[in-house]
Amino acid sequence: DRQVGRQLFTTTTCTTTNGEPGIECWMGNSCLSVADLPCGESANCVDQSTNVIYQSSDMCMDCIAECVYHNTSSYCTGSGTTMFMDGFHSQLLSPVNSVQCINLFFTTWTLDNSVKFAFACIGVLLMGIIWRLMFNLFAPLNSYLDRIRRIGSRSHVLAVLLIISFVLFVQITLSYSLMLAAMTFSYELFFMVVSGITIGHVVNLLCFNELVQGGGSPCCNDDGKIDTYTAPSMNPVKVVYHGVDPYDK
Numbered sequence: 001d002r003q004v005g006r007q008l009f010t011t012t013t014c015t016t017t018n019g020e021p022g023i024e025c026w027m028g029n030s031c032l033s034v035a036d037l038p039c040g041e042s043a044n045c046v047d048q049s050t051n052v053i054y055q056s057s058d059m060c061m062d063c064i065a066e067c068v069y070h071n072t073s074s075y076c077t078g079s080g081t082t083m084f085m086d087g088f089h090s091q092l093l094s095p096v097n098s099v100q101c102i103n104l105f106f107t108t109w110t111l112d113n114s115v116k117f118a119f120a121c122i123g124v125l126l127m128g129i130i131w132r133l134m135f136n137l138f139a140p141l142n143s144y145l146d147r148i149r150r151i152g153s154r155s156h157v158l159a160v161l162l163i164i165s166f167v168l169f170v171q172i173t174l175s176y177s178l179m180l181a182a183m184t185f186s187y188e189l190f191f192m193v194v195s196g197i198t199i200g201h202v203v204n205l206l207c208f209n210e211l212v213q214g215g216g217s218p219c220c221n222d223d224g225k226i227d228t229y230t231a232p233s234m235n236p237v238k239v240v241y242h243g244v245d246p247y248d249k
Contacts, residue, residue: 011024011043011044011056013041016031016033017031020034020035021033022034022035023056025056026059026060026061026063032045043065043066044065047060047063052078052080053068053100057085057086059085076091076099076102077101078100080100080103080107080110081102082184084099084185084186088185089187092188102186102189105180120189121192124178124189124192125195125196125199128192130200131175131197132196132200134174136208137167138164138167142164145161145164178196
């Protein structure tokens, strides 16, 4: 039996069809009675199967009204969510135990303490940098493949094709992983995604003298317009679209 505890989330109160006091769950579509609960309208929406605690605005078809403990020593609450359904939240700026924990990519990767959350932010930042820098691999690999096709054996060509396919596989995986990290609606993770891509873009420009053109989203690029660009007090920058130099014949 659960004992009386402080409310973890602010829930919306309501009145059931029987005239009993209740709280709204499942995006306000369900009014659950709290007449028999010792905590009354301070109850929370709790998923029966996972014990995850939800707000009134969250989607939770199997939620029931329960009194729960408020552990002030916890970093966040619940067993984790893949995204905040009501918009952006900040794990760093919010009071302790006032937001749900984040499951980053997998249910076992629950960011339930500050160390895990810091490593997740660093990891997402590096993913953004690596994703942007990987564009530099395609041009030399494609050029090498063209030469091998003319002078190499079929097995050699196949080996190069496998390498290119693997690089493309990794880049696509990073693309959708960055998209999923941004879609958690965590301010910090979203900032890491954007910062990583931006840093990789700048490194391309300064170290490789290449400005990679493409969409602002890792998973969904724009119409692929290619523009020339000259940085102030620098040599003209070679434009590469998706790792392919349009002027490399």
